[in-house]
Amino acid sequence: MSYARVSSHDKIVFYSLVPPTLFVVLILMTLFLTQLYHSIPIFDVQGLLNTYTVNRWYPTQSPPELWKEPHYGLLPTIWGTIYVSGIAVLLALPLSISLAVFIEELLPRRFRGYMSSLVDLMAGTPTILFGLWGLSFLGPLLKEFFMEPAHEGLGFLPIFSCTPLSGTSILTAGVMLAVMIIPFMVAVIQESYKAIPVTYKEAAWSLGLTRFEYVRLNLSMIVPAIVSAVLLGLGRASSETAAVALVVGNIYALSFCMFSPTHTLTSIIAANFGEVEMYPYMRNALFAGGLFLLTFGMIINAMGIVLLRRIRF
Template sequence: MRDRLKIILLPAVAFVFVLFVLMLATYFYNSMPIFHREGIDIYIKNIWNAAEEAEKEYYGILAAIWGSIYTSIIALMIALPFSIAYSIFVVDYAPKRIKNVLIILSDIMAGLPTIIYGIWGVFVLAPLLRKYIMQPLYNHLSFIPLFGYPPISGFSYFTAGVLLGIMVTPFASAIIREAYQMIPFTYREAIYSLGSTRFEATKVLLGYIRPAIYSGMILAFGRAVGETAAVSLVIGNTFNLSIALFAPGYTISSLIANQFGNAFIYAYMTSALFAAGLALFVIGLIVNLLGIYMLKRWEENVKL
């Protein structure tokens, strides 16, 4: 019976694997013209020179790669504490009459179209951050490189990162909350029976669901690094390579969204955008492999 089940499930597994390979092959094939022309420069230089004459075209997406990683890290730094705190509050502290309301609100936020977040970010979040956080930090701490760029418009790495953090928190918290809620009650009783305080018990229980926390963060990073509509509205869309939080920038996904519509006019732009998509593909793959490695390390430590 078990062998029959394997045979039945094998086509589905094979289909997913073939689809993965075909997607990767498509990106490689369409990226070859820019690889032949520029080589690794497409990834290590920051330039976007679109010209009608093919010999004058030159592309480098380093700023977009940096922007994707930078804003996603900012988002994770915001989403991690909020998603864990939200999960603990909903499971352990929220009164029963509002617990379901909080869960439903979180699920609604996870399901909202991203353009809704983007419009809210443009008209509400960016002005608020610029007035109450970015401008005061620049006025008093501009000697620090992170705060050394004047927040002229409010559209920046920081705004994009905060918006992404708000967007991915419901996804991460859903995974963490479900895992935290499913911890057997006997474990909780055992911890409290040892005289642990509520804070100490929570720390132990969070260690028990560490794989779920890793999974939530991987999902959040993948969601953040590939976000397009919302980020393109608030990041500033500038080929800027800077560690300054308040500087405008670009991400790979926003670059593709903004440039793909007129890429057919130029000889190499379409290929350059496919190369950018390939970089995004590789970043996501590396993050997932890192997550798998961390989970295996955790399992080995548990066995020991």
């Protein structure tokens, strides 16, 4: 504030708006500090590193003095989150780039508004509906037409090595999440694509490029936005809870096979938090999972924003 003269009325306006604004900031700090506060007991008992690197989950009522080894390791859930979100982003990226290019370059102008509305519609759809669809339609479909044939034909590959027991699996969660994150990734890519100056585009056309060459050139100018879309997609995929918990199988297992069920950081919280009263330190371990998600989500988010700022025309 560097106004030469600030009237008392203006001061009142200013100071009356500060509390709600600070409150919004406080919410984020509260989320972070509360998680940290409730995570500390489990770090004290079994060590911070162990909590995130041990492959072992034995809820126990025995006091921690009697623990011979760490009881609450989050490693398989971290791996599960990475695996599931990785599949989601790998599938969603080509689809998102294509959809963004399709809307901007191939679709007749008068239909663009409808297509963008459709993307917004996808982005806001209650996630439980995706979960319901993933559980009753997508899972069985993938099992019959992809998982079983792939296991029989290519079962020697580690990622296809386990027998698909049901439609709920790492793969199902990954494919469902791909569908869910597409609209967010499209929005980021499309916005940057639109921002390419017309003069650049006209210059590209004037070289006599084919549409393919022209689009490839344009995309090469917004690589940071595409990376940013990947990061945003990873963030969205790793933080989704209810839909994932319905299709990921909810079994504590570290697996490289994508037909196996697993737990993610979010699904283990959803599945176990209701029982924390029985196991004294399980609540703290689950908060430690939330803390991990929140911290990494923010790092990924910050990286995405920094990348987007690097695009300058």
